[in-house]
Amino acid sequence: MKSILGKNLGNYRTSYRADMALLNSRNKKIGMVILLLVIFLLPMFASNYFIGLMTLCIISSIGAIGLNILTGFTGQISIGVGAFLGVGGYASAILTTSMGYSFWIALPLAGIITAIIGGLFGIPSLRLKGLYLAIATLAAQFVILFIIRRWVSLTNGTSGMVLQRPTIGDFALSSNTSYYYLSAIAFLLSAFYAINLVRSRTGRAFFAVRDRDMAAQIMGINLFKYKVMAFAISSFFIGIAGSLLAHYTMIVSPEFYEINVSIQYLAMILIGGLGSVFGSILGAFFITLLPVVLNIIVGSLSGILTDLSHILSAFEEFVFGAVIILFLIFEPGGLAHMWSNTVNYFKKWPFSY
Amino acid sequence: MVKILQIEGISLQFGGVKALNDVSFHIEEGEIFSLIGPNGAGKTSMLNCISGLYHPSQGSIKYKDEEITKMKAYSRTNLGIARAFQNIALFEHMSVLDNLMLGRHTLMKSGPFSGGFYFGKAEKEEVDNREHVEQVIEFLDLQEIRHTPVERLAYGQQKRVEVGRALALSPELILLDEPMAGMNKVEKERMAQLILKMKDNGITVVLIEHDLGVVMRLSDHIAVLDFGKQIGFGTPNEVQENPEVIKAYIGENVS
Structure with a gap:
């Protein structure tokens, strides 16, 4: 049977294997192919600036997926994401710049090093729950940043370190487009x-x-x-995101990894949807693009309301806070839940359920 | 008969309160064993000691002649001890199917690597275990609700899923904590039939139940607790005639 909109209704699967497949309907398969095409053909249509933005979005998505594995799936709140991104970034910087390893070795190693450190900070989770664990991870945030700032011989202290873009043979991934493809592959994996x-x-x-x-x-x-494992797996992804981000911006410095970054990542998974991989991605795009969109709005308003423009520069923080509060009140399931509601609405249209 | 579980001199203390005081009984393989007693007698505490959530201050628990008194709760599950909780303890955001699949956790092997890449061994394992879980679904008549999140189910259905999750483990010993609480006569009858079927399949059942009619009809042996003390142990007939049990349940003759 088909609905008025031509969607298949009912469950036609005849084996458990088919029922448990990832893409268990034709529409899902078609959707997946379209999504892959969009991801890989995007650079042909979009501007260089836009591709740069997308790269940031998908790198954040990797980190948000990582955090969601810990906080959304396993229920262990972590406010240490910023510092773990830093561990990934610095591990990559030290391995490539100071020790001369290739990026292709440094990237997985950065993930593994962050996973080990994340796992260590996960040990208190056996005894601590909820807010208490959150405070313990907050300690991780400060301890790690303190070490990065003070261990000057290793990390160059507050002045940071410079990184190179990765190369394949003689070809350096120095353009936004090539780095976008690298990030896209890491993201899809x-x-x-x-x-x-x-x-x-x-x-x-x-x-x-x-x-x-x-x-x-x-x-x-x-x-x-399982709690320590969640910390380790989560940190692995955050470490990979940190390493990719460091090679993208080509610089690491302690101020990139402050606590506001941790809060941003928490906001991503809250707004996107706790316990949903798809939600992490939506949330990462939302939070990364929010300031850009707000800037455009403020920019276009400043022509009309010239006096307001400097007041509106504080607009970003205000909207950021307001969005989180509104989501917590009206849609705790996040963007992912809104999406599935919309899809279900059209699936069942014109009936309400 | 082979003794599958031996409880010897178990005492459990919370500060000054003695929840269990020198309790000893044994359970034979393949029987239905009931633990009864008034509210607060320590029945659930006893089950918690058997499944490892509480560690008794004294005494020993032996499962198939193996000392398990100090063993961690999750390792006891590996031995084939399953448990259904009194106040439903399902994973309410997950579907019935996922709850039952969690029951098979110890029987599966895939870890974070094979599971994350899924195809091949992990997929085969998922499908094989799904087939087993589907048998449990059929046994408990849960077909229509298998994909429904547990939080949306009615109480009676949740109770059945709770028992199903314990059964999915293919246990040798199943601990049922008031599986019939809050059920009507028809539902109770159905649950009683299920318990008898479990026995037919060779599963040893430990039952906590307040409906004495059901208990007397189903059980092979009964232990009676009152204020943490064991006041009776034996076959249903022996227990029914035990003056201490009558005293605990009905009270003393005043005249």
């Missing part, structure tokens, strides 16, 4: 991994730890192991 993780044994265990840790134990889940 991360999203693919995270989506699969969620629907397999480990992901279910994460959800169980979040929803009811006592029952999770009775299901045979070792809470400590």
Whole structure:
């Protein structure tokens, strides 16, 4: 049976394997192909500036997916993302600039180093829950940044370090477009991994730890192991994002990794949707593009209201806060939930349910 | 008969309160064993000791002659001990299917690497276990609601999912904490049938239940607790005639 809009209704699958496939309907397969085409053909149509923006968005998406694995899936709040991005960025900077390794070795190593440090800071999670754990991760934020600032011989202190764009053979990925493709591949791999993780044994265990840790134990889940594992996997992604970001901006410095970055990433997953890979991506795009869009609005208003323009420069922080509050009140499920509501509305149209 | 579980001299203390005081009984393999007693007698505390959520201050618990008193809760699950909770403890944001799949957690192997890349071994494992879970779904008549998030189900359905999640583990010993609480007569009858079927399939059942009619009809052996003390242990008939049990349940003759 088909709905008026031509969508298939009902479940026609005849095997469990087909039911459990990732793209279990034709529409989903077509959608996936279109999405991939858009991602890979975008540089042919978009301006250099726009591609740069998209690169930032997809790198943030990797970090947001990482944070969502920890906070959205496993229920462990972390305010240390900024510092973990820093660990990834500095690990990459030290490995390539100081030690002369190639970017292609430094990138995964940056992920692994961040995963180890993240896992270490995850150890208190066995005893600490909710806000208390959040404060413990806040400590991670300050301790790590303190070390970065003070260990001058390793990190060059507050003056930061300079990085190079990666090269393939003789070809340097110095243009925005080539770096966009590199980030896009990393992004697709991360999203693919995270989506699969969620629907397999480990992901279910994460959800169980979040929803009811006592029952999770009775299901045979070792809470400590899975909490630390969530910290490590989450930090791996954040480390990869940190490394990609560092090679994109070609500079690392402690002030890029302050606590406001942590808050921004938390906002991404809150607005995007806790516990949803798709939501992390939407949230990352939303938060990254928000200041850009606001700038355009303020810019166009300043022509009419010249006196207001300097007042409006504080507009960004105001909107940022207001958006988070509005989402918490009206749509705690985030953008991902809004999206699925919209899709379901059209699926069932003209009936309400 | 082989003793599957031996409880010897278990005491459990919370500060000054003795929740359990020198409780000893044993459970034979393949039987239905009931734990009864008035509210606050320590029945659930006893189950918590068996499943490892509480660690008794004294005494020992042996499962198939293996000492498990100090073993962590999640390792006991590996031995084949499953548990359904009294106050439903399902993962309410997840679907019925995912809840049951979590029941199979210890029987699956895929980790964060194979699971994240899914195809091949992890996929096969998911499908194989899904097939097993579907048997449980059929056994408990949950077909229509398998994709529904648990939080949207009615109480009686949630209760069945709770039992199903424990059954999905393919346990040898299943601990059911008031599986019939809040059910009407028809639902209770159905649950009683399920418990008898579990016994037929060779699963040892430990049951906590307030409906004494059901308990007397189903059980092979019964232990009675009152204020943390064991006041009776034996077959239903022996327990029914035990004066201390009558005293705890009905009270003393005043005249």
